[in-house]
Amino acid sequence: MNAVKKPSVLVCVTGQYDCDRLIEAGFEQAAAEDLALHVFCVHTPTNDLTSFSDELEYLYRTAKDLGADMTVSFSHNAPGSAADFTHKVNAKYLITGIPDVRPNGFVLTLHKLLPRIEITMVTKEGDKLPYSLEATKRAYA
Numbered sequence: 220m221n222a223v224k225k226p227s228v229l230v231c232v233t234g235q236y237d238c239d240r241l242i243e244a245g246f247e248q249a250a251a252e253d254l255a256l257h258v259f260c261v262h263t264p265t266n267d268l269t270s271f272s273d274e275l276e277y278l279y280r281t282a283k284d285l286g287a288d289m290t291v292s293f294s295h296n297a298p299g300s301a302a303d304f305t306h307k308v309n310a311k312y313l314i315t316g317i318p319d320v321r322p323n324g325f326v327l328t329l330h331k332l333l334p335r336i337e338i339t340m341v342t343k344e345g346d347k348l349p350y351s352l353e354a355t356k357r358a359y360a
């Protein structure tokens with residue numbers, strides 16, 4: 220029997236300490252709507268995890284302290300992996316940092332793969348912006 224999972228908020232992080240602000244924003248969104256909270260990190264495959272293991276451990280503890288699980292995936296296709304995981308956890312919302320403005324950037328590609336999922340970008344200052352190309356460009360201005 221395939222039971223539908225409880226809708227959730229999915230937070231996409233990189234292996235950086237300051238991604239804790241994304242997890243906290245996801246926690247606020249999940250708590251406001253009584254949704255599950257998941258944290259997802261995609262890295263390029265590597266044989267040496269030492270360069271970001273402390274950061275991932277910190278983010279894992281942050282997620283756990285806020286009642287979320289955290290999944291780390293290794294892939295050359297980060298947006299595709301995140302889109303697959305979005306479906307797996309029945310995400311209603313995605314939380315990301317401010318993406319770069321490259322035409323094939325992570326968030327732009329994720330938005331193309333998941334056009335019906337609401338994406339919220341969180342600035343370094345903690346401001347929450349609904350995803351759009353214009354909002355991304357303003358954040359870098």
